[in-house]
Amino acid sequence: MADVVLDGVGKVYPDGTRAVDTLxxxxxxxxxxxxxxxxxxxxxxxxxxxxxxxxxxxxxxxxGDRVVNRVPSRDRDVAMVFQSYALYPHLNVRDNIGFGLRLRKMPKAEIDQRVLEAARTLGLEEHLHRKPRQLSGGQRQRVAMGRAIVRRPQAFLMDEPLSNLDAKLRVQMRAQIARLTRDLGVTTLYVTHDQVEAMTLGDRVAVMRKGVLQQVAPPQELYDRPVNLFVAGFIGSPAMNLFSGSLESRAEPNDPKDAADGPLSVRIGSQRLHLPPELLAARPALRYYVDREVIVGIRPEDLYDLADEEAPFARDRDPEGAVLTAETDLVESMGSEVHVHVRLDAPPAVTADVQELAADVGNEDQVPDPRTASTEVVARFGPRTRVREGDTARLRVATDRMHFFDPETGLSVRMRENS
Amino acid sequence: MSATVTAPTEPTDGPEVSDGGIKRGLASRIVARTGGGLVSVGLVLVALFWLMPTFGLLVSSLRDPKEMDGSGWWKVFSSPGQLTWDNYDSLLSNDDMMRAFFNTIWITVPSTVLVILIGSFAAYAFAWLEFPGRDWLFLVVVGLLVVPVQVALIPIAKLYGDTHLFGTITGVVLFHVAFGLPFAVFLLRNYFAGIPRDLLEAARMDGGTDLTIFFRVVLPLGLPAIASLAIFQFLWVWNDMLVALIYADTDSAPLTVALQSQSRAFGSNIEVLAPGAFLSLIVPLMVFFAFQRYFVQGVMAGAVK
Incomplete structure (x- = not known):
């Protein structure tokens, strides 16, 4: 086992396309x-x-300690699991799993023993004599995994190994991969476009966009402290609500405490939220945005139903500057939770990142028009909410967990260097 | 190589309201009920009609030569007693014919094996190796498909004269290999290119070199294409007369040339011609049936989703 280090890696295709930029x-x-x-x-x-x-x-x-730029694949001692599984159709499961060992001229007895071991780990013992076409999708996926683990390589590379499975099986296999890699303790580089897979599997997650690395962090940090709009919008489902707002000082006109150290609020359409002191402490650079536009981000679970007795904050009925009122557009019940879509009278945040995120889910036509003064916001309520379509919902905002981004750069507004 | 006849699908149920709808519905229903059977019967009839000359040849080759001059082969049905193995006995003891038969084998087998061997190597390179000018070179090879054999007869004859290949089996084999390769490369390259890239990359990750990938992945998966190429090439070379007539001498002449030299102006030695022709026909048939089992659909099934 070994570490894998990419140092300023770039990929430029002959036609000049830059697929990866100094990674x-x-x-x-x-x-x-x-x-x-x-x-x-x-x-x-x-x-x-x-x-x-x-x-x-x-x-x-x-x-490990080898620069492998010029080393052919077969000598890199890494194993790869392909999205398509890439099983050899003319070989049975036993020979598929043992293929790499046979090419390496390992003694037959040892090959048999290792293949059996891998098959046992993956629950494939009964299928060893079958051809790939006789296997189900999940079994094929496991054979592909078996082919990788039997080699005991320095590192696993996995290219969207679960994307061909149906949703239920994917969840199962995800857990199996997590257990397997944990037990084997092998360095693993795993590629996916599914952020749920990324969050659940990764010790750390690296978010890329147009060949450029955006942020590498443990999943929770990525979720709680996204460095920019792109990461904020990409990680999380339903996605973070983003709309534009402007910061204002709440100090009286002739109060000596002013924008530099006085209380601030953010104007969202016709409404206002007060920024709690701990938020300002964590994001000191916000003060540079007073009287300027910012992009406000609120995760759906940071919006609570004020009418729901069981919701957190329920006792803090009507705190000043922490409630948004909006028309309910759509209520989707998930059983364990309810997604409430409301229409907020604030202009939507439309930046390149937002557009790209919309395009990624095939929604490029539905990028909101920045000239309209309303944004659809999704709130994740508890299952006991009584909000119905057409109601005016009162949303309690966990204001200390709001996110702020610079509308020009898309960067998270955090430290002073940002401004 | 084998045609499957699928019965026409049942007409969809539903109201037949439009003008032509009733007619078409009725017609297609009749076809659906009876069409499968009729088509099969028709095909069997055509096939039987097609087999008639071959069958006649077989019967003739088994008849007593004395009867042949006077009557048609179908007379055998009224007097089966005239059937005999004598013609085959004398064919097998005819040194000239037997030498020609073995010459045919010595020409056909290497011509087929070499074409498959060289062709599949070249096809792998054209399909999967990166080298400058690859696609242009492949276009040139495809272009060679249109060069007729006749164009090359005289230049090659001169070349063979200089290199002492004239009148040798080697010379005939080389000619067949040269003219078989463009089609072989074309056919195999297109088939190999259809093998999913992931498979070859997986083999590469598993530790394969180009050679091991070729022998352990590409060749086994390419078997259907290789089998059909083998049959084509075998038939072409086995049945060839033009090339052999020009480049082979009496000692190296194959069966086709030998048979032709037997057919005299008055066609009197049918007792040699008929069994000889049948012999030259039965071998390719055997080759065809031997390779037929490789024509399986879905060799690639299960490889990639």
Whole structure:
């Protein structure tokens, strides 16, 4: 086992397309790192460069203590699981799993023993004599995994290994992969476009966009402290609500406490939310945005139904500057929770990131028009909410967990350097 | 190589309201009820009609030569007693014919094996290796498909004269290999290119070199294409007379040339011609049936989703 380090790695195709741009990434020994991003963001290209299936245009890739830029795939001692599984159709499961060992001229007895071991781990013992076409999708996926683990490589590379499975099986296999890689303790680089997979599997998650790395962090940090609009919008489902607002000082006109250290509020359409002191402490750079536009982000679960007795904050009935009122547009019950879509009278945030995120889910036509003065906002309520379509909902906002982004750069407004 | 006849699908149920609808509905229903059977009967009839000359040849080759001059082969049905193995006995003891038969084998087998071997190597390179000018080179190879054999007869004859290949089996084989390769490369390259890239990359990750990938992945998966190529090439070379007539001498002449030299102006030695022709016919048939089992659909099934 070894660490995998990408140092300034770039990929430029002959036609000048830059698929990956100076990517610095380090997967430590035994770590599970997930590369996530919308389709075409360069994540698969990056993985293929580590695998040796794609030439490296710039930078170096190191596996263990070896720079492998010029090392052919077969000598890199990494195993890859393909999205399509890529099982050899003319070989049975036993030979598929043992193929790599046979090419390496391992003694037959040892091959048999290792294949059996891998098959046992993956519950494939009864299928060893079958051909791939006789297997179900989940079984094929496990054979593909078996082919990787039987080699005991320095690192696993996985290219969207679950995307061909149906939803239920995907959840099962996800758990199996998590257990397997944890038990084996093998360094793993895992590519997916599914942010749920990324969040659940990764020790750390690296978000890529258009060939550029946006943020690498443990899943929770990525969720709680996204560095920019793109990461904020990409991670989380339903996605973070983003709309434009402006910061105002709440100090009296001749109060000596002013924008520099006085209380602030954010104007969202015709309504206002007060920024609690702990938020300002965590995001001191917000003060530079007083009287300027910012993009406000609120996660759906940070909006509570004020009418719901069981909701947190329920006793704090009507705190000043922490409630938004909006018309309910649609109520979707998920059983364990209810997604309430409301229409907020604030202009939507339309930036390149937002547009790209919409395009990624096939919604490019539905990018909101910035000239309209209302934004659809999704709130995740408890199952006991009584909000119905057409009602005017009162949303309690967990104001200390609001996110703010610069409308020009899309960067999260946090420290002073940001301004 | 084998045609499957699927019965026409049942007409969809539903109200037949439009003008032509009733007619078409009725017609297609009749076809659906009876069409499968009728088509099968028709096909069997055509096939029988097609087999008639071959059958006649077989019967003739088994008849007593004395009877042949006087009556048609169908007379055998009224007097089966005239059937005999004598013609085959004398064919097998005819040194000239037997030498020609083995010459045919010595020409056909290497011509087929070499074409498959070289063609599949080249096809792999054209399909999966990166090298400058690859696609142009492939276009040139495809272009060679249109060069007729006749164009090359004289230049090659001169070349063979200089290199002492004239009148040798090697010379004939080389000619067949050269003219078989463009089609072989074309056919195999297109088939190999259809193998999912992931499979080859998986083999590469598993530790395969180009050679091991070729032998362990591409060749087994390419078997259907290789089998059909083998049959084509075998038939062409086995049945060839033009090339053999020009480049082979009496010692190296194959069966086709030998048979032709037997057919004299008055066609009197049918007792040699008929069994000889049947012999030259039965071998390709055997080859066809031997390779037929490789024509399986869905070799690639289960490889990639």
């Amino acid at each position: 610095d990434l380090s997967v430590t020994d035994g770590e599970f790192l997930v590369l996530v991003g919308p389709s075409g963001c360069g994540k698969t290209t990056a993985l293929r460069m580590v695998a040796g299936l794609e030439d490296i245009s710039e930078g170096t890739v190191r596996i």
